Amino acid sequence: MYELGGRMSRPVAKPVRRADARQNVEKILEAAIACLGRDPSTSAIQIAECAGVGRMTLYGHFPSREALVEAALTRLLDKGDQVLEGVDLTGDAPAALCALIESSWLLIAQSSAVLEAAQATLPPTRVRDLHAKPEQRVNNLIARGQAEGAFRDDLPRTWLASVLHYIIKGAATDVASGRLDPTVAPRFISETVLAAYAPAPSEERSTGR
Template identity: 65%
Template sequence: MAHSATRPARRADARQNAEKIVRAAVTCLGRSADASMNDIAREAGVGRVTLYGHFPSREALVEAALIRLLAQGDEVLEAVDLTGDPRDGLRALMESGWLLIAQAASVLQAAQASLPPGRVHELHAKPEQRVHDLIRRGQTEGVFRADVPAELLASVLHHVLHGAATDVATGRLDAADAARFVAEMALAVCVVPPARTGN
């Protein structure tokens, strides 16, 4: 009985250690995209053996950190009301998305440097689908321009968000202005120009 009782305890300890390691990875990579496995182990308060027992490579741990941030971000984006005017929904989505990108910029940088080509894009599939769906609805309702494919519009918005994050990081854009700017850029890109209204 004692032996079987220790097994669940060990599994619980393992889960707690894995959770601590992922949290530490988010913290360390958030400070520096170049954070090492040693940095993360120290932050988590675990040894290298424990760290590598859960995450056999830095790439695996970077991916776990990005997945964690995307899941947290998805909870925020799920709360954004996209049922009304698509223009209002797009503004709210871009402003919320900007805050998430700003918080995750360093982790995203680490992921882009560490993970295989296409993997970061694959992990962003759900938030990107949310943008695509909103744009398509706006096009159907005649609010967003339909002369440009929804996929291309969504791609432009993706670059606007990440470009703003880069400009803030390099000091070319004030972080206090970024949310407003990315929202205005998104509307400028997607909304039917005034001269075309009613066409």
């Protein structure tokens, strides 16, 4: 391209995010997930220290702790969604539940901890919007299991979903403290949840025991 007078002009370059900036974002998000997973009240400054970046760098990418918490939760939910897209949840309900636990129990545990931070930080409507898809996936699976007689139907599916998350979070805590081998955690979680979801024998249901 030439300007009047025969001088060559340089094309205007589109702004490109520097590689180190992208790396900083990744380090900050991973640090946020790790720190909030251990303590949902972790400050943005503590997360910056964990990520090995300065506070100005952190705030340059995330203008507030609220924005950082939301980004960390979104990152985890996206990871979980990618994992579960490849898991067949359409077959036998108990088998599908075990497949869900096997493939994503650690991500669910991490997102539960970061969700706790989000609930204390973000507007309730925003938290519900972010968490709606994974929550609906679990609720749909439980509802199908109840309809097929594979899961108990004398308790609300929302409560059964909460039981699943409590057990997963407890397993993650035991793994972190060294009380539980992570290689057996999925089996322990699955067997405990399936026992909790098992329909009561018909005689107990009829007598209300």
